Amino acid sequence: MSQLKTISLSHLDNVPSSPGKFKSDKPLTYIHRLRFHSSVSKLTLWLALFLALLVFFFFLSPPSPSPPPRRSLGSWGGSRWEKRIRTSARVRSRSSSTVLVTGAAGFVGTHVSLALKRRGDGVIGLDNFNEYYDTKLKRARQEMLDQAGVFVVEGDINDRELLNKLFDVVPFTHVMHLAAQAGVRYAMQNPASYVHSNIAGFVNLLEVCKSANPQPAIVWASSSSVYGLNSKVPFSEKDRTDQPASLYAASKKAGEEIAHTYNHIYGLSITGLRFFTVYGPWGRPDMAYFFFTEDILKGKEITIYEGSDHISVARDFTYIDDIVKGCVSALDSAKKSTGSGGKKKGSAQFRIFNLGNTSPVPVTKLVNILEKLLKVKAKKKFLPLPRNGDVKFTHANISLAQRDLGYKPTTDLETGLKKFVKWYIRYYKGSKRSSW
Ligand SMILES: NC(=O)c1ccc[n+]([C@@H]2O[C@H](COP(=O)([O-])OP(=O)(O)OC[C@H]3O[C@@H](n4cnc5c(N)ncnc54)[C@H](O)[C@@H]3O)[C@@H](O)[C@H]2O)c1
Ligand SMILES: *[C@@H]1O[C@H](CO)[C@@H](O)[C@H](O)[C@H]1NC(C)=O
Numbered sequence: 238m239s240q241l242k243t244i245s246l247s248h249l250d251n252v253p254s255s256p257g258k259f260k261s262d263k264p265l266t267y268i269h270r271l272r273f274h275s276s277v278s279k280l281t282l283w284l285a286l287f288l289a290l291l292v293f294f295f296f297l298s299p300p301s302p303s304p305p306p307r308r309s310l311g312s313w314g315g316s317r318w319e320k321r322i323r324t325s326a327r328v329r330s331r332s333s334s335t336v337l338v339t340g341a342a343g344f345v346g347t348h349v350s351l352a353l354k355r356r357g358d359g360v361i362g363l364d365n366f367n368e369y370y371d372t373k374l375k376r377a378r379q380e381m382l383d384q385a386g387v388f389v390v391e392g393d394i395n396d397r398e399l400l401n402k403l404f405d406v407v408p409f410t411h412v413m414h415l416a417a418q419a420g421v422r423y424a425m426q427n428p429a430s431y432v433h434s435n436i437a438g439f440v441n442l443l444e445v446c447k448s449a450n451p452q453p454a455i456v457w458a459s460s461s462s463v464y465g466l467n468s469k470v471p472f473s474e475k476d477r478t479d480q481p482a483s484l485y486a487a488s489k490k491a492g493e494e495i496a497h498t499y500n501h502i503y504g505l506s507i508t509g510l511r512f513f514t515v516y517g518p519w520g521r522p523d524m525a526y527f528f529f530t531e532d533i534l535k536g537k538e539i540t541i542y543e544g545s546d547h548i549s550v551a552r553d554f555t556y557i558d559d560i561v562k563g564c565v566s567a568l569d570s571a572k573k574s575t576g577s578g579g580k581k582k583g584s585a586q587f588r589i590f591n592l593g594n595t596s597p598v599p600v601t602k603l604v605n606i607l608e609k610l611l612k613v614k615a616k617k618k619f620l621p622l623p624r625n626g627d628v629k630f631t632h633a634n635i636s637l638a639q640r641d642l643g644y645k646p647t648t649d650l651e652t653g654l655k656k657f658v659k660w661y662i663r664y665y666k667g668s669k670r671s672s673w
């Protein structure tokens with residue numbers, strides 16, 4: 238699997254998941270330069286040239302093997318591939334679930350997949366391995382999953398054929414949908430990637446789920462960012478979510494509305510989880526706790542953002558193991574979807590939960606903890622929070638998740654960061670990273 242490097246997405250809408258990642262072939266610019274000339278002789282000349290080129294390329298191209306390769310063949314298909322899928326989807330007991338985990342090579346996806354596999358569920362991962370952040374980290378997670386018996390299929394959630402194929406091979410009882418374009422500030426650089434993964438990709442996945450027989454129950458990751466400029470604390474599920482502060486937030490909010498539509502029309506059972514700043518081992522390099530660690534160890538200056546009142550930005554940091562427990566109990570408590578044959582048969586479950594830690598911590602405190610754990614003094618620069626999508630604070634009210642999921646976070650920031658730092662040092666020690 239690891240030697241499969243390239244994935245062709247040219248049959249999709251040609252929107253890269255991140256810039257320069259999935260570049261489609263350069264447009265055939267010479268076509269645009271073609272002009273229709275009034276002179277018939279010129280037209281014939283062009284025609285002749287065109288035909289000559291056609292013949293030329295026909296003989297140049299190697300004979301296509303039969304059957305011809307699948308149009309969307311990234312790295313999937315074939316009997317060996319199907320066998321790997323079936324093996325990975327094998328359940329330990331009849332009561333176990335069979336779960337498709339999208340974004341499985343991602344931070345949360347890896348941890349959730351491992352937890353499900355460990356308890357005997359059948360798990361298939363799906364990830365497009367885009368280069369939004371270091372793909373080596375995604376490959377290392379994939380390797381870890383592989384060793385645990387979880388096969389991560391390389392592909393995009395926009396690939397209808399691939400998803401249909403997966404559902405043909407495995408009758409998934411659940412979909413844990415974690416694939417997304419994450420990151421708040423990056424949305425200004427590459428807005429299309431948010432539309433591609435968080436909106437178009439989500440719709441495509443729901444289309445496949447609604448047609449599947451049986452329909453799976455779906456649990457997916459929304460985000461605390463949907464609370465946007467909401468200033469009422471703590472954030473409760475019933476609070477307004479119509480003032481997003483970033484395209485990322487808007488795309489997650491859109492996802493919640495889209496989910497409701499599919500629940501309403503097709504009877505899909507759907508649970509949305511609003512995660513609050515998840516951190517931990519195997520985490521995301523684009524998040525502050527991660528790159529602060531990196532920069533502090535390098536002796537590089539770090540920037541801490543403050544509100545207008547010089548109060549540090551605060552986050553309800555939530556440890557990965559707590560999030561995983563929330564995800565797993567959301568899957569376990571999900572009722573079955575009610576539709577079949579693409580048609581609704583009765584009303585289905587629709588839920589939204591906050592998964593946070595209920596204890597916001599100022600970023601200055603986060604830095605203090607990291608300094609202590611790394612035994613290095615950070616070079617700090619304070620700047621006013623720019624208006625590029627980040628909100629000043631987040632604070633979850635988790636009483637709903639507590640009631641319905643038995644969700645109860647148990648890891649405070651210091652304990653969790655200790656585990657992160659331990660992993661970070663082990664993971665990057667001896668690697669060719671310049672920081673080490
Ligand atoms: N980590 C957090 O603090 C946090 C907070 C709120 C919400 N979330 C949400 O939780 C989910 C998981 O987040 P994460 O932190 O693990 O992020 P991540 O970026 O580590 O994981 C997402 C994975 O999805 C894959 N992916 C992206 N677009 C895809 C596509 N079109 N097709 C197939 N795979 C695709 C990526 O390659 C990546 O491996 C995301 O939906 C994210 O928006 C995370
Ligand atoms: C937390 O949420 C619950 C359930 O939605 C609600 O009843 C309660 O009032 C909220 N608590 C606060 C402090 O906002």
